[in-house]
Every structure is written in C-alpha cells, then in structure tokens.
Amino acid sequence: MSRNIVIIGNGISGVTCARSLRKLDSACKITLISAETKYFYSRTALMYVYMGHMPFENTQPYENWFWEKNRIELVHRFVQKIDTSKKQLHFSDGTALFYDSLVLACGSKSNKFGWPGQDLKGVQGLFNYQDLLAMEENTKGISSAVVVGGGLIGVEMAEMLHSRGIHVSFLVREKDFWGAVLPKEESKMIERHIREYGIDLQMETELKEIKGSEKVNAITTSKEQEIPCSFVGLTVGVSPNIEFLKSSAIPLDRGILINEYFETNVSDVYAIGDCAQFKQALPGRRNLEQVWYTGKEHGETVAHTILGNKKAYAPGNWFNSAKFFDIEYQTYGMVNASLKENEATFYWEHQDGKKSFRIVFDKTTQAVLGFNAFGIRMRHEVCDKWITNKTAVKDVMNKLAAANFDPEFYKYHEKEINNAFQNQLS
Amino acid sequence: MSNDLSISNPHPKIDVFEKLGLALASVGIIILLATWFGYTFENNALFLTVSISSIVLGTVVFSARKYLTQLEGIKNNGVYHSSLSSRGVVGWIIGIVLTSFYIFLYWFPEFLGLGENGNTNRGLIALFDPLSMWFKNQAASQWFVYGTIYTVCIVALGIKFMLKYRHNRYQLIRTTVVIIAQFFLAYFIPEILEGLNQEQAYFTKDLKNFWPLNYYFFDEWHLNNMQQSGSMGMFYLVWGIAGFLIITPVITYYVGKRWYCSWVCGCGGLAETAGDSFRQLSSKKLSAWKLERWMIHSVMVFVFLMTAGVLYGYFAGVSEIFGLSIYDYLRQPYGFLIGSAFSGVIGVGFYPVLGNRVWCRFGCPMAGYMGLFQRFKSRFRITTNGGQCISCGNCSTYCEQGIDVRAYAQKGENIVRASCVGCGVCSAVCPRGVLKLENGSEEGRISSGPIDIKNKTLNL
Ligand SMILES: Cc1cc2nc3c(=O)[nH]c(=O)nc-3n(C[C@H](O)[C@H](O)[C@H](O)COP(=O)(O)OP(=O)(O)OC[C@H]3O[C@@H](n4cnc5c(N)ncnc54)[C@H](O)[C@@H]3O)c2cc1C
Numbered sequence: 001m002s003r004n005i006v007i008i009g010n011g012i013s014g015v016t017c018a019r020s021l022r023k024l025d026s027a028c029k030i031t032l033i034s035a036e037t038k039y040f041y042s043r044t045a046l047m048y049v050y051m052g053h054m055p056f057e058n059t060q061p062y063e064n065w066f067w068e069k070n071r072i073e074l075v076h077r078f079v080q081k082i083d084t085s086k087k088q089l090h091f092s093d094g095t096a097l098f099y100d101s102l103v104l105a106c107g108s109k110s111n112k113f114g115w116p117g118q119d120l121k122g123v124q125g126l127f128n129y130q131d132l133l134a135m136e137e138n139t140k141g142i143s144s145a146v147v148v149g150g151g152l153i154g155v156e157m158a159e160m161l162h163s164r165g166i167h168v169s170f171l172v173r174e175k176d177f178w179g180a181v182l183p184k185e186e187s188k189m190i191e192r193h194i195r196e197y198g199i200d201l202q203m204e205t206e207l208k209e210i211k212g213s214e215k216v217n218a219i220t221t222s223k224e225q226e227i228p229c230s231f232v233g234l235t236v237g238v239s240p241n242i243e244f245l246k247s248s249a250i251p252l253d254r255g256i257l258i259n260e261y262f263e264t265n266v267s268d269v270y271a272i273g274d275c276a277q278f279k280q281a282l283p284g285r286r287n288l289e290q291v292w293y294t295g296k297e298h299g300e301t302v303a304h305t306i307l308g309n310k311k312a313y314a315p316g317n318w319f320n321s322a323k324f325f326d327i328e329y330q331t332y333g334m335v336n337a338s339l340k341e342n343e344a345t346f347y348w349e350h351q352d353g354k355k356s357f358r359i360v361f362d363k364t365t366q367a368v369l370g371f372n373a374f375g376i377r378m379r380h381e382v383c384d385k386w387i388t389n390k391t392a393v394k395d396v397m398n399k400l401a402a403a404n405f406d407p408e409f410y411k412y413h414e415k416e417i418n419n420a421f422q423n424q425l426s
Numbered sequence: 427m428s429n430d431l432s433i434s435n436p437h438p439k440i441d442v443f444e445k446l447g448l449a450l451a452s453v454g455i456i457i458l459l460a461t462w463f464g465y466t467f468e469n470n471a472l473f474l475t476v477s478i479s480s481i482v483l484g485t486v487v488f489s490a491r492k493y494l495t496q497l498e499g500i501k502n503n504g505v506y507h508s509s510l511s512s513r514g515v516v517g518w519i520i521g522i523v524l525t526s527f528y529i530f531l532y533w534f535p536e537f538l539g540l541g542e543n544g545n546t547n548r549g550l551i552a553l554f555d556p557l558s559m560w561f562k563n564q565a566a567s568q569w570f571v572y573g574t575i576y577t578v579c580i581v582a583l584g585i586k587f588m589l590k591y592r593h594n595r596y597q598l599i600r601t602t603v604v605i606i607a608q609f610f611l612a613y614f615i616p617e618i619l620e621g622l623n624q625e626q627a628y629f630t631k632d633l634k635n636f637w638p639l640n641y642y643f644f645d646e647w648h649l650n651n652m653q654q655s656g657s658m659g660m661f662y663l664v665w666g667i668a669g670f671l672i673i674t675p676v677i678t679y680y681v682g683k684r685w686y687c688s689w690v691c692g693c694g695g696l697a698e699t700a701g702d703s704f705r706q707l708s709s710k711k712l713s714a715w716k717l718e719r720w721m722i723h724s725v726m727v728f729v730f731l732m733t734a735g736v737l738y739g740y741f742a743g744v745s746e747i748f749g750l751s752i753y754d755y756l757r758q759p760y761g762f763l764i765g766s767a768f769s770g771v772i773g774v775g776f777y778p779v780l781g782n783r784v785w786c787r788f789g790c791p792m793a794g795y796m797g798l799f800q801r802f803k804s805r806f807r808i809t810t811n812g813g814q815c816i817s818c819g820n821c822s823t824y825c826e827q828g829i830d831v832r833a834y835a836q837k838g839e840n841i842v843r844a845s846c847v848g849c850g851v852c853s854a855v856c857p858r859g860v861l862k863l864e865n866g867s868e869e870g871r872i873s874s875g876p877i878d879i880k881n882k883t884l885n886l
C-alpha cells in the first residue's frame with residue numbers, strides 16, 4: 001500500500017512539502033490539515049487585504065480545484081493531540097486519523113508578554129486570518145491606535161492603520177529601529193520615513209499597561225506617558241506554535257527539535273518551517289528560521305527524505321526582503337547590525353534619504369560577504385554569485401550595475417556609489 | 427471622464443480642492459450628458475470649450491491634489507473598498523452608461539443628434555460642430571465626436587496616471603508616449619490632413635493603426651481610395667502593408683508587443699489611462715486563460731479569412747465565394763461582431779465589470795498576431811528575481827491582462843506570455859522587487875527557476 005503522509009499546517013512550508021511530495025511520487029497519500037483556513041493563502045498578503053489592495057481570494061496562490069487535481073486531501077480541523085506510539089492524531093471534534101509519516105508545519109503564534117489588560121477587546125496581534133477579521137472589526141470607526149514592537153509586522157500594522165486614516169503611536173523598545181538586524185544608518189533612514197508618514201514613533205519606549213474596562217481606551221508607556229487609543233496592536237515577535245504537542249512524546253524546546261534532516265527524535269515525525277528548531281544551527285544561521293523563503297526550502301527538502309532519499313538541509317546564501325511603507329529593502333548574504341571583527345563595510349545614501357546601499361566584506365581577504373539595498377532593487381542571481389565566489393569588493397563595486405534590478409528607465413546610482421567608494425579608499 | 431477617477435485612497439477624506447476638481451469635471455460631463463439627452467445649445471463653441479476644458483482641468487486639479495499631497499509610492503489603498511473599482515453599484519452604473527453610449531454610437535447615432543439625410547446635427551453631435559468646422563470645414567460626425575472624447579479621456583486620465591505613478595520613470599515615459607501618440611498621430615494630424623485634402627477620398631486616419639486591428643484596410647473601397655489618392659494614398663498603402671509584414675514582427679522581436687499595446691495603440695492607450703481604475707477586475711482563473719486563447723485565435727482566424735475573402739473578391743472581381751456573398755457572410759459579420767460589438771461595446775463598455783483589457787486580451791487580432799512572436803520569437807520577458815517572491819499576489823491582482831504572474835514568480839520562473847502587454851504595473855506594485863520587464867538574449871529566456879540559488883540541497 002502507498003504511504004500515508006499527513007501534514008499539520010497548510011502554510012507555505014506544509015504546502016511546499018505537499019507539492020514536492022506529489023511531484024516526486026504520484027502514489028503516496030497526502031493529507032494537509034489546518035484549523036485556520038481550508039485553502040492555503042499567503043500570510044504575507046494579509047496587510048493588502050486590510051488596505052483594500054486585493055480581496056482575500058487573491059491571497060490564495062492556487063485555485064480551489066488545484067488540491068483535488070493533485071490529490072492532496074484538505075482537512076479543516078484542529079489537531080488536539082498526537083499519539084506517536086499509535087501513529088494517530090486526535091482532532092478537537094473527537095475524530096482521529098492515522099499516519100505513516102507525519103510532518104509538523106504548524107507555524108508560529110504572536111507573542112504576548114503578560115501585560116495588564118492584554119486580553120481586552122481591541123488588543124490583538126497579526127498573524128492569521130482570524131486576526132485579520134478581528135482587526136477589521138476592532139478598528140471600525142476608530143481614530144487612534146498604538147502599535148507595540150518595532151519589527152516587520154509592526155511596520156505593516158502601522159501602515160495598515162494609517163491607510164484607514166487612523167493615527168498611530170508606534171512604541172519601539174530598541175534604540176534603533178529593527179536594530180537587531182539593521183545597521184544604524186539604515187535604522188535611522190526607516191525611522192525618518194515612518195515619521196514622514198505622520199506616525200508618532202517613540203523609540204526606547206515600552207508598553208507598561210493597557211487600560212480599559214471591556215474595551216481598550218488607553219495605554220501607559222515605560223516613560224509614564226498615557227496614550228488614549230481604541231486599538232492596540234501587539235507585534236512583539238512570534239514563537240513556535242507548539243502548545244498542542246506538549247502532551248506528546250516529541251521533544252520540544254522553544255520549537256520542535258530537529259536534526260538537519262528535519263527529523264525529530266520520534267521516528268517518522270518531521271518538523272519544518274516556523275515551528276522547527278534545529279538542535280544545531282548551520283554556520284551563520286539561526287536555529288529558528290521564521291521566514292517565508294526558509295519555509296519553502298524546508299518543505300522542498302524534507303519531501304525527499306520522507307520518500308526515502310535522505311537529503312540534509314543545505315540552504316544557499318541568506319537573503320531576505322521587506323518593505324517599510326514605500327521603501328523596499330533587499331538583503332543578500334550576511335549583513336549584521338554591527339560589524340564582526342573581520343568585517344569592513346561601505347555605506348552610501350542617496351541625498352533624498354530614501355535610497356541606500358551597503359556592502360560588507362572581509363577585511364583581510366577583501367571577499368564580499370553581503371549587501372543591503374534600500375529603495376534600489378538588486379539582482380538575486382548576480383549578488384548570490386559574487387558572494388559564493390568570494391569576489392573581491394573592488395571588482396564587485398566596478399561591476400555593480402550588473403546587479404541593478406530597478407525597472408527600465410530608472411536612474412542608475414551605481415556610478416555615484418562606486419565613486420564614493422573609490423574616494424573613501426583614497 | 428471623472429467617472430473613471432479611482433478613489434484609491436479614501437483617507438484622508440476627499441478634501442475641498444479635490445471636491446472642487448471633481449465638481450469642475452462634473453460640469454463638463456453634465457454638458458455632454460445634457461446634449462446626449464437631446465438638449466441643443468445655442469452657442470456650441472462656448473459650451474464645447476467649457477466642457478472639454480473643465481473635464482481636463484477638473485481631472486488634473488483633482489488628481490494633482492490627491493496624489494501630490496501624498497508621498498510617492500503605490501496608491502492602491504481602498505481600491506477594493508470603493509464601489510467604483512470593485513464592481514460595486516457605481517461600477518455597474520458606469521458600465522451601463524458606457525455600454526449604452528457605444529450602442530448609440532454604432533447603431534443609433536441619430537439618438538446622439540446626428541443629422542441624417544442632409545439635416546443639421548443636434549444635441550451631442552452638434553456640440554462638436556464648431557471644432558469639426560475648425561479642423562476640416564465639415565459638420566461633425568459621430569466618429570469625430572467619439573474621437574474627440576476619446577482623446578480627451580486619454581489626455582486627462584493619462585495625466586492622472588502620471589501623477590499617481592510619479593515615482594516610476596517607466597510609467598512616466600510610457601504614458602507620455604501614450605498621450606502624444608493619441609493626441610497627434612491618431613487625432614490632431616489626421617484631422618488636419620483630412621481638412622487639407624478634402625478632395626481626396628477617406629482612408630485610414632490613424633497612422634499607427636495597422637491591419638489586422640484596422641480590419642477595413644483591405645476593403646475594396648479603402649484599397650481603391652488609397653490607390654486613387656495619388657502619392658499620399660500610395661504611401662498609406664505601402665506603410666500599412668509594411669507595418670503588418672515587417673515593422674510589427676521586427677519591433678516585437680526586439681522589445682515585445684508592448685511597443686504597440688501599451689505605448690502607442692489607441693485601444694491600449696484608453697485602457698491604460700481611463701481604464702486604470704479597473705485593471706484589477708480581469709479574471710486570473712485558469713479557465714479564463716483557456717477561454718482567452720480560444721477566443722483571440724478564433725478572431726485572428728476570422729480576420730484572416732475575412733480579409734482573404736475580401737481580397738479574392740477584389741482581385742477576381744467577384745462578390746461571392748462558393749455561392750455565398752462575401753459581404754454578407756464575412757465582411758459584414760466581422761464588422762458587426764468584432765469591429766463594433768466586441769471592441770467597442772464589450773471592450774470599453776464593460777471596463778468596470780470585466781476589467782480594462784477585455785478586447786486586448788480576448789479579441790484583438792493585432793494582439794494575437796504579435797503575441798505569437800512574443801511567445802515564440804522575442805527578446806522580451808519579465809525576469810523573476812531569484813527566490814524573493816512571497817506569493818502576495820499584488821502582481822496578479824493588478825495585471826490587466828489577467829496573467830497569474832505570481833504563478834511564475836513564486837516558482838522563480840520568468841514570465842513569457844503571449845498576452846503580456848508590458849504595462850509594467852506588476853513590476854511596480856510588487857513589494858519585494860521581484861519583477862523586471864526587460865529585453866535580453868533569447869537564451870535562458872524561459873527559465874525553469876533558480877532553485878539552485880535558494881536551495882543548494884537539491885542541486886546535489
Ligand atoms: C503579517 C505577516 C507578514 C509576513 N511577511 C513576511 C515577509 O514579508 N517575508 C517573510 O519572509 N516572512 C514573512 N512573514 C513570516 C512568514 O509568513 C512565516 O515565516 C511563514 O508563513 C511560516 O510558514 P509556516 O508554513 O511555517 O507556518 P504558518 O504559515 O504559520 O502555518 C501554520 C498553519 O498550521 C496551522 N496549525 C497549527 N497548529 C495546528 C493544529 N494543531 N491543528 C490544525 N492546524 C494547525 C495554523 O493554523 C497555520 O495555518 C510574515 C508573517 C506575518 C504574520
């Protein structure tokens with residue numbers, strides 16, 4: 001009989017795994033479970049639905065017939081418990097399901113740090129479809145809101161609220177915006193841009209208390225300021241969504257512990273995506289990888305292992321991207337918030353203060369290590385090749401235009417950037 | 427017209443200057459509507475001037491105020507909250523008004539005020555008499571009225587589009603060309619030429635309207651007119667044939683069909699400017715793509731057959747093939763079904779319901795013809811930037827041609843599609859810098875995705 005593979009979670013990692021399995025093996029039985037929505041949608045597009053850029057259907061990358069055509073069975077139910085000894089799942093409605101192989105792709109949930117008042121109406125995070133519906137409901141007719149936490153989801157929430165004409169106070173604990181990831185100059189640029197939008201951005205400020213009787217009506221900050229508001233967005237990071245696994249035999253830490261084959265300690269149980277935690281992080285990477293691209297890579301890789309062709313995870317060079325209101329951001333390779341001992345950097349900023357370029361390289365070997373680009377699009381393939389080939393920074397700077405990916409007719413800045421670089425050297 | 431002004435950012439609410447702009451544009455539209463419903467002004471020159479200038483000025487005031495008070499960037503907030511741009515009641519009403527305008531225009535011009543059998547014009551058509559007199563010393567025809575309104579729409583809403591996309595140089599340059607091409611090549615110069623060559627018979631006016639888009643090019647009367655009109659007519663004849671056989675394939679090879687569809691074509695020009703508020707309404711379903719391929723190629727075959735029949739009749743000096751009248755069975759049905767009903771009534775009338783490129787996507791034989799080159803022999807493609815796609819769907823949503831751009835981008839594949847008109851909006855709205863329209867070497871144009879960039883595991 002063909003193998004019965006069950007995947008919990010229909011996010012990008014679970015779906016990529018299911019698609020890869022089907023591509024590699026036309027016989028296996030694939031079941032994809034989610035309590036959130038029956039059909040896969042892109043979490044990354046939640047903001048665009050709220051802002052009215054697209055209807056919710058458009059966040060679904062595949063039409064509804066796709067799943068049946070590819071014989072991927074969809075189950076819209078919540079898994080309450082897993083019994084790994086019997087290889088059985090128990091759903092909250094009392095039904096059960098057997099598996100031969102189980103993939104945990106159960107993603108993340110929004111963090112809450114036990115603030116007083118955090119469960120009042122009008123206080124919420126933004127991670128799933130239900131949060132989107134809640135936000136629509138909670139922001140109806142309101143005029144002011146507070147967003148707590150200066151990460152990528154925080155910026156998105158600020159932009160969403162702003163698009164509806166709601167005044168936003170944005171509390172960020174760190175001294176520099178997204179300071180754990182961005183070097184100082186980039187942080188400052190983003191801070192300026194956020195303020196340009198009329199957002200009341202308060203750095204080095206934490207949430208102390210959320211006030212209200214049933215519904216939120218104000219918050220107080222660590223600086224003892226009281227801000228009246230009708231909505232509080234909590235975007236202080238996410239953590240693996242593993243509550244329902246606590247009673248199982250699967251070893252957990254912050255996430256579900258796995259090796260480089262995505263195997264847990266329990267046989268035939270794998271974990272991928274946001275919920276997975278590598279026992280040993282790969283060199284230069286974190287042990288929790290909570291982004292879209294890595295979810296895809298995990299799903300694609302684990303499918304091979306499940307079907308008996310064991311493949312260890314060996315991702316390519318790091319890359320990522322985001323958008324801060326109107327400023328697009330792309331990064332390739334490793335650019336750390338502050339330089340490591342062997343590293344040197346060159347930074348250029350356009351006079352309009354909305355475009356910048358950074359290159360990080362090895363002080364001794366001169367090999368390029370990474371790029372940050374704001375307001376300029378860069379070609380993935382070219383940057384990746386330079387990093388892999390350890391191309392010398394000078395050569396890269398001379399050929400920088402080859403990596404430009406801006407639309408046709410855009411003004412090129414590479415010459416100016418390279419001139420500034422040469423000047424700095426001499 | 428101001429009907430097409432999209433409410434793309436409901437916050438902050440429409441302010442007093444925007445309202446002023448809208449009011450001004452409405453004055454111009456009310457004049458047009460009043461004459462359409464039969465009112466004839468005493469002083470048409472005055473009211474026409476007021477109407478056109480207030481439409482243009484009002485639109486510019488409205489959109490300048492709206493967009494210049496916001497920071498540069500993508501302006502799609504509230505597109506799906508607005509009744510106009512999300513197939514709401516307002517959208518439907520405008521669709522019905524536009525559709526009925528086309529029905530009158532094609533089949534009942536007397537209801538627009540056309541004076542037939544030597545009678546003088548009334549109402550809407552009479553309103554345009556002074557301008558027509560100025561150009562060519564003739565009373566206006568319904569086609570002159572249509573051409574003028576069409577050009578006004580492209581100019582006014584083209585400026586609006588440029589203000590909306592002022593951060594994007596591709597859009598600025600492209601739209602400047604669209605406006606200039608429409609205003610001069612399709613309107614001003616041909617009308618002037620017509621005035622100068624009164625004694626010459628009529629032939630294709632729009633210099634850039636090649637067969638098969640201009641389906642009457644090889645009609646007997648048209649061929650005769652061109653041949654009998656001296657060197658000017660011969661120039662048009664040679665230019666028209668070369669346009670189809672040489673110019674179109676060669677340029678399409680180098681830059682894709684966009685050079686025509688989203689840069690100079692009049693139908694495309696209206697879609698890109700007046701139709702911009704409706705681009706998101708095109709269906710992205712696979713079933714729509716199937717229908718599209720079936721339809722556009724059928725129309726193309728139809729136009730080939732029709733033209734072959736007409737040419738056969740012309741050279742053989744007969745009016746029938748296999749005992750069937752060429753006119754009744756080929757030329758007339760094509761003109762009615764495709765030339766009028768499809769490209770006009772459905773093509774533009776249904777903007778607010780089916781999106782702004784229904785004709786270009788499902789019908790236009792010129793687009794179908796260029797699409798074959800674009801798909802199989804061209805340097806144009808939309809490059810996908812490695813693994814950066816987050817499957818958000820902005821690109822697919824705003825593709826007016828209903829291409830599911832995301833389906834390619836999320837696999838890391840380049841987009842090479844016969845129907846892409848190269849408007850560049852997918853690239854503009856992508857929040858992750860994933861898409862770039864470019865012309866490059868044919869090798870590797872249709873890539874299967876840089877899986878190797880993302881995931882070295884699978885490269886082993
Ligand atoms: C608003 C927002 C914007 C983002 N933007 C970006 C971005 O621009 N770039 C980027 O790289 N990343 C972005 N991310 C992060 C990215 O979306 C995640 O890394 C990715 O979605 C994780 O995918 P996943 O498949 O691992 O898990 P998820 O997408 O979280 O999917 C897990 C699914 O499993 C279901 N599930 C969990 N437990 C159970 C159970 N017991 N029973 C049934 N179902 C269960 C959940 O309901 C959920 O549907 C963003 C995230 C958010 C919230």
Ligand code: SF4
Binds near residue numbers: 825851852
């Ligand atoms: S694919 Fe992009 S460039 Fe082509 S028609 Fe669609 S939106 Fe325009």
Ligand code: SF4
Binds near residue numbers: 861
């Ligand atoms: S808009 Fe960009 S990121 Fe979004 S689906 Fe399209 S290509 Fe991908």
